[in-house]
Amino acid sequence: MITIDAMMVCLDLSDIDDKLVAFARSICERLEVRKVYFVHNIKVYELSEDFKEWFGDVDLASEVEGNIQDIVAEQFGNVADHEILVSEEPNTEVILADLVKRYKIKLTVLGKKMSDKSTGALGTKLLRILPCSMLVFPETARFNIQKVLVPIDFSDASVHALRLSKNLSDQLRLQLEIMHVYRLPGQFFPLISEEKAVKKAEEVVKGKFADLQKRHKEIAGVPYTLVRAANKSIAERVALHLEKGRHDLLVLGLKGNNPLPSLSLGSVPTEMYNTDINVPLWLVYSEEVIK
Template sequence: MIAIDSMMVCLDLSDIDETLVAFSRSICERLPVKKVYFVHNIKSSELSDDFREFFGDVDLGNEIEGNISDIVNEHFQNAADHEILVSEEPNTEVILAELVKRYTIKLTLIGKRMSDKSTGALGTKLLRILPCSVLVFPETANFNIAKVLTPIDFSDASVHALRLSKSLTDQLGLSLDILHVYKLPTQYFPLISEEKAIRKAEEVVKEKFSDLQKRHQEIAGVPYTLVRAAGKSIAERITMQLEKGNHDLLVLGLKGHNPVPSLSLGSVPTELYNMDLNIPIWMVYSEDVIKQ
């Protein structure tokens, strides 16, 4: 059973805040969540001398906390125990990573605007530095989640994400699909038959699936799809499968190769994050990776 001891919701005082707070309520209504922290950092380096001269000694932190409190009261409505945290630090990523450690945050919720409105630079930094799993909610996504897609490459990270996805879908009565995108060593064509290479590649992958199902019998009945990259990136094939299958949530396992807080995001998750997807992306680190 999936239970979240503590969740952090990152707010930036934009129009997406109301959506994030409402979505956090939806999460609390579906999963056991003990406490939610609504956080915002006032980047002190961006407060110009003109601002300070014009507004004087106004307590900006208190004003922002009041604004967030109004949004929480309207859209969260005490769905779980919660607290509002407003800080004033020069580096937003660092203070958020410290909050994750201080309050043992298991899941962080961040919003994402379409590429024509934002570069997404802060989001990418947060994904790389936060020592916890992250749920990315695009501004165009909705709360109705019924069908989940989990791509796997048979690494420990992807298997962890798959098992979490299975627990989630069983718990909430959702549908789950597995996807594996494979590539062929095209540099050897036409020395070997392309048709033969495809057949052999799929045989190898099916053997891997069979072995995986034997080791984790809870996923034995979950349907899986094999897709050849065929000139497209793995991320592009994943997005095509999302559209084809009308999935509502993408769950990705993240690999950690460096000590926290410099967790390794990986090229496929980075590419997917930078795409204009219309569904939430749950990027999952295992506990073993986070404790490294």
């Protein structure tokens, strides 16, 4: 059973907050979540002089907390133990990373607007700096999750994401599909026929799947799909398969063995985050990686 000891929900006082808090409620109703922290950081230095002149010495933190309390009361209720945390720090990423460590957060829930409304710069920074798994909820996503897609590359990180997805699917009775995107070494064409190359590549990948199923018996019955990247990136192929298969959740494993934090995500999770998809994106670190 998947248990989340502490979950953090990042709010930005925009229209997406209501959806994000409601989504947090949906998570708590379906999984065992012991404590939820609703957080917001006020960047005081960004407030205009006009604002300061109009409102003077107003206790902005208390006002923001009251606003969040209203949203939580309406969209979350008392479905789980929760607390509202409002800070006034110049660097949002740093204070959120500190909260993750201080409260031992296992999962951070983050809202994401479409690219025509936001650059997503803060979210990208949080993905690189927060020492916990993240669940990204696009503003166009649905709460009702029935089908889960987990792309794998046979790395330890992707296998961890697969095993978590299987546990989640068993617990909530969801449909789970595994996906692998492969590439062909184009420099050998036309020395080798494309048909033979595809056949050989798929034989190799099927062998890897057979080995994976032997090592992890619990995933033996999970259907998998092989997709050739061809002229598209892996992330583009994943996005197309998401839409075609009408999946409701995408799970990706995050790698953390790179000494440079800015390079630890991997290109596919980063590109998927920056793609306008309509399903929640669960980016998963294993406990070993976080430690």
